[in-house]
Amino acid sequence: MALFSSQPGDEGLPGLERGLAMAAVMTMAAMVVFDGSMITIALPQIARSLEVSPGTSVWVANGYLLSAAMTLAIFAALSSRLGFRTIFTFGLSVFTLASVGCALSSSLEMLIAMRVLQGIGGAATLSIGPAILRSVFPNRLLGRILGLNALLIGASTAIAPILGGAILSAMSWKWLFAINxxxxxxxxxxxxxxxxxxxxxxxxxxxxxxxLLSAMALGALIMAADAFTHPGNGDLKVAMAYAATAILTGFAFIRVQRRATKPLLPLSIFASSRFSLAALTSLASFVSQGITFIALPFLFQSVYGYSALISALLFTPWPIGIILAAPHAGRLADRYSAAIISTIGLGIFAIGLTLLALLPEHAPAWDICLRSVVCGIGFGCFQSPNNREMLANASRENSGYASGVLAIVRTFGQCLGAALVGIFMSLYTQSSAVDISLWMAVIATVLAIALSVSRLRGYKYSKV
Known part of the structure; x- marks a missing residue:
């Protein structure tokens, strides 16, 4: 394969070792995707097994997300001091040992504690995964390998609900952790x-x-998003307090980074306008995706009346679209401008979201699937070239920071999208809130397109 063939002047590792390093990074990425998707559908069984309320069991999922978000920037910074292998080994070890703890948990408190540890391990690996791929592959193959990584994540997203359902139908929820x-x-x-x-x-x-400030800002953001997405069960004032805390500590973090001699996240990485615009484009696109992923289940189940299983299957075309598009987009990004390809992908994504927003009142499943696959193809065309643009416009010594920024904007965007849906749900009827949310996702994608187009000036069709 071309991925594992070496040419004179190639950076990184020789062919076979590239493949083994890629397998390590992608195995961990698949574990994290499977873990997140399967645990969500297992919450009702976990609540019954541990004899707790469904609302309380949600912290099995939230504990993981909270600890991961709070430590992403920290591990990205530590990678330049301790090394990629050290941080990745730590993260893998913690995640795997915590999986053993989850499988052996006999109480909700123990399970949540193990999930918090899993989140820390997951953050350590996710924050530097793309940086490791960049360090072992030469620049000429960067888009292709990121495209394959997007394909794997898309395939894992599609398979996870089906695999999780199969395991839960035959065995205990504990096996969802044991397979890790x-x-x-x-x-x-x-x-x-x-x-x-x-x-x-x-x-x-x-x-x-x-x-400390980065952990507080990102942690408060997750708590605010969670409170906003459950407006009927939470206190809006508490949600607003968390949001205010996230904003204030975020500004304080930026202020400290400007003054620090050796900052946690060097702001000089944003001196490259192409890196900054790629990061902002990614943020806007993940806001859109976060909105859509929260709004669509309400549309499928509450408006159209589909069962939870059918609703899960209706999500499958989206990752299938990513699988179809991401590898080709990654290869093209190695030959042509990654910014142009990702902008085209955003255009397709916007068309798909518009089609979803225009769904008729009694849409058949095949119609929903066709519109969803357009979204997946568009997002697959966008994601790997845009990630390549971010990593390629940061120096190799700053690739750990760039990888951390990539993970942070993804988490921040998805949480902000979820919070927006929660606000709409608290202000409007469910049907109206879903409609408004989907159109807001279209608006966020149009913003992403505008940001992406702005970086095309000055190098039109030049190769990245």
């Missing part, structure tokens, strides 16, 4: 064997103030 153990051990062995540490590690003081 052999996969984690395999990925850990591969990591120790081939994943390199950074060539020149920085022996610098750690920015504890920046770490």
């Amino acid at each position: 153990i052999p996969l984690g051990m395999m990925a850990l062995l591969l990591t120790l064997r081939v994943v390199p540490n950074n060539p020149a590690l920085k022996r610098e003081p750690f920015d504890y103030a920046g770490a």
Whole structure:
């Protein structure tokens, strides 16, 4: 395969070792996707098994997301001081051991504690996964490998609900965590064997103030999004307090980073306008995706009356569209302008979202699937070229920070999208809120297109 063939002047690892490092990173990415998707559908069974209320069981999912969001920037910064292999090995080990703890949990408190540890392990790997891929593959193959990574995540997203349903129908929810153990051990062995540490590690003081403020800002953001998405069960004042905390600590974080000698996240990385615009484009697109992923289940189940299983299956065309488009988009991004390809992808994504927003009152399943697959194709065309644009416009020594920014804007965007849907649900009837949400997703995508187009000036059709 071309991915594993070497050419004179190639950066990174030789062919076979590239493949093993890719397997380690992608195995972990698949584990995280499976874990998130399958746990969501297992919450009712977990609540019954542990004899707790469904509302309380939601913290099995929220605990993971909260701890992951709070530590993403911290691990991205530590990667330049401790090395990619050290951080990735730590994350894999914690995630795998926490999976053992989850499988053995006999109480909700123990399960939530293990899920918090899983989130920390997941953040350590997700924050530097793309940076590791960049470090082991040459620049000429960066778009292609990121496209394959997007394909894997899309395939995992499509398969996870079906696999989770099959496991839950035959076995206990504990097996959803147990399947992580052999996969984690395999990925850990591969990591120790081939994943390199950074060539020149920085022996610098750690920015504890920046770490605390970033954790507070992202943690408060997750709590605000959770409160907004359950307007009937929570206090709106509490949600607003969390949102205000996120904003204030976010501004304080930026202020500290500007003054710090060795900041947690060097703001100089945003000096490249192409990196900054790619990050903002990614943020707007994930806001759109976050809105859609929260709004569509209400549309399918509450408006159209489909069952939970059918609703899950109606989501499948979206990741299938990503699977169809992402590898080709990644290959094209290695030959042509990644910004142009990702902008075209956003245009297709906007068309798909508009088609979903215009669904008739009694839409058949095949019609929903066709419109959803257009969204998936558009997002698949956008995501891997845009990720390539971000990583390629950060120096290799800053690739860990760039990878962390990529993970942060994805998390921030999805949470902001979820919060917007929660606000609409608290202000309007469910049907109206869904309609408004879908049109808001279209508006967010149009904003992403405008940001993406603005970075095309000055290099029109030049290769990235």
